[in-house]
Amino acid sequence: MQVSVECASSDQLRAWARNVSEMSCRVGTQATTVQGLGGKVSGKACATTWSSPSATRMKGAFGQVESGVDGAAGQLQALAGELRRLAAELSEAAIVAQAREQEAERRADQAEREARREAKQGRP
Amino acid sequence: MSAGAPGRMVFDPAEMLGLAGALGNAAGDLQEAATKLRSAVGGAGDLPPGVLAAVRAETASASRLLAAAADTYEAGSREVRRQAERARAAGEEAGSWVPLSAGTGGKILKHGSAIVLEVDKYLNGGRVQQGAKSVMAAKLFADLSGNKALQTVLKFDDWRAAYRDARVRPGDTALTRLRKTYQRRLRDGIATNLNSIRIGHQPDTGRSVPGLSQGSDGLRPANRGLKRLSGTLAGAAPFAGFAADGLMLAADVKAVRDRATPRNILAVTAAGCMSPPTPCRRPPSGHQAVLTAPAAVLVDGAATVGDIGVLAIDSAPVLARAAQGPVINLGQKALGGLGSVLPKFP
Numbered sequence: 001m002q003v004s005v006e007c008a009s010s011d012q013l014r015a016w017a018r019n020v021s022e023m024s025c026r027v028g029t030q031a032t033t034v035q036g037l038g039g040k041v042s043g044k045a046c047a048t049t050w051s052s053p054s055a056t057r058m059k060g061a062f063g064q065v066e067s068g069v070d071g072a073a074g075q076l077q078a079l080a081g082e083l084r085r086l087a088a089e090l091s092e093a094a095i096v097a098q099a100r101e102q103e104a105e106r107r108a109d110q111a112e113r114e115a116r117r118e119a120k121q122g123r124p
Numbered sequence: 125m126s127a128g129a130p131g132r133m134v135f136d137p138a139e140m141l142g143l144a145g146a147l148g149n150a151a152g153d154l155q156e157a158a159t160k161l162r163s164a165v166g167g168a169g170d171l172p173p174g175v176l177a178a179v180r181a182e183t184a185s186a187s188r189l190l191a192a193a194a195d196t197y198e199a200g201s202r203e204v205r206r207q208a209e210r211a212r213a214a215g216e217e218a219g220s221w222v223p224l225s226a227g228t229g230g231k232i233l234k235h236g237s238a239i240v241l242e243v244d245k246y247l248n249g250g251r252v253q254q255g256a257k258s259v260m261a262a263k264l265f266a267d268l269s270g271n272k273a274l275q276t277v278l279k280f281d282d283w284r285a286a287y288r289d290a291r292v293r294p295g296d297t298a299l300t301r302l303r304k305t306y307q308r309r310l311r312d313g314i315a316t317n318l319n320s321i322r323i324g325h326q327p328d329t330g331r332s333v334p335g336l337s338q339g340s341d342g343l344r345p346a347n348r349g350l351k352r353l354s355g356t357l358a359g360a361a362p363f364a365g366f367a368a369d370g371l372m373l374a375a376d377v378k379a380v381r382d383r384a385t386p387r388n389i390l391a392v393t394a395a396g397c398m399s400p401p402t403p404c405r406r407p408p409s410g411h412q413a414v415l416t417a418p419a420a421v422l423v424d425g426a427a428t429v430g431d432i433g434v435l436a437i438d439s440a441p442v443l444a445r446a447a448q449g450p451v452i453n454l455g456q457k458a459l460g461g462l463g464s465v466l467p468k469f470p
Binding site: 022023069071076090 | 172186
């Protein structure tokens with residue numbers, strides 16, 4: 001997931017990092033919930049010794065469902081991980097941006113001071 | 125007939141309903157998770173450009189997977205519930221369904237074991253014994269009544285294990301004594317009939333042979349048991365494990381039952397006694413040893429032999445007056461091994 005942060009302020013980046021982190025938590029919680037769902041009933045179904053043809057078909061369906069649910073959970077976990085990584089990057093970018101902004105602010109202040117000094121020296 | 129195939133199991137309707145409930149709950153959980161997932165990104169605050177779209181796309185994809193899984197679970201729940209209801213209804217209609225969990229502490233029973241319990245219940249007047257006793261009772265019933273269909277229900281290994289568990293050795297056990305007792309009573313009954321014929325009385329055609337018809341020692345007439353067993357099996361057919369085999373078995377048992385009318389019940393039991401005791405024979409090359417031909421054929425064969433015997437006995441009083449010797453000889457021939465112990469007529 002690529003995000004352009006060049007034009008973003010540190011405040012904006014921190015807000016994004018906070019929101020993305022919150023989103024990763026939401027998605028991670030859902031992923032954990034989903035992960036538990038897949039095995040819960042499939043395990044129960046497969047633990048039975050029912051082996052009629054219809055039960056065999058049903059067990060096959062359970063297996064497919066479990067795979068699908070596991071796939072969804074894995075997809076969500078990956079997304080949550082990606083969001084966490086993005087949130088961390090945004091936090092770092094916010095720090096860098098803040099430093100850049102402070103540096104820019106310091107330079108601006110310095111330029112302002114120099115301008116004032118020059119103005120004062122040049123006064124007759 | 126593939127009854128008794130390894131791994132064939134049946135479900136208790138209550139357990140099936142329990143599973144259906146669990147599947148339904150899981151379907152609900154999955155559906156709820158899918159919904160939550162879709163709404164999880166709804167209240168998101170300010171996000172970087174493209175992130176919200178990417179998260180929405182990913183979560184929507186996962187949500188679709190979950191919804192599909194929920195649908196499958198829901199369908200599975202409906203199917204299991206439908207089968208459970210069918211099984212329960214069939215059991216209620218038949219008066220009693222195979223007590224899949226009775227006497228086993230709620231464990232799921234093997235296909236044959238369920239039938240064994242049903243036979244055992246019949247033999248014990250509704251009470252169900254447990255474990256090896258049930259198997260022994262059913263085994264004796266099968267052996268003594270000549271119920272080939274029942275004998276084919278359980279595999280050789282099942283019988284052998286049952287004998288081992290019951291510490292019964294083939295050939296020198298209570299089984300042998302009971303079989304001999306039964307055969308002796310059968311011979312006595314036949315002898316009584318034939319003596320009646322000989323002295324010119326109306327013969328008993330097997331409907332009330334002493335020691336057989338209303339036995340107080342568990343050797344009740346096969347007809348009632350077969351009728352009940354057939355009905356039970358037919359009723360139990362909707363059970364998952366019985367779907368195919370149960371119907372075949374029910375048909376086989378029904379075939380025996382139809383022939384085991386009061387008219388020829390003696391013949392069927394006689395045919396059963398004539399059959400060699402096969403269940404304890406070691407199978408060649410690991411195959412099922414009890415029967416090598418389809419059960420229906422053997423049932424037909426046993427019943428046919430029995431019919432010949434009944435025909436001979438029923439016809440005897442009429443024909444005996446005209447040609448007593450040949451008729452009696454036919455009867456003795458039809459009854460095979462029992463012929464040697466029957467009274468000799470001039």
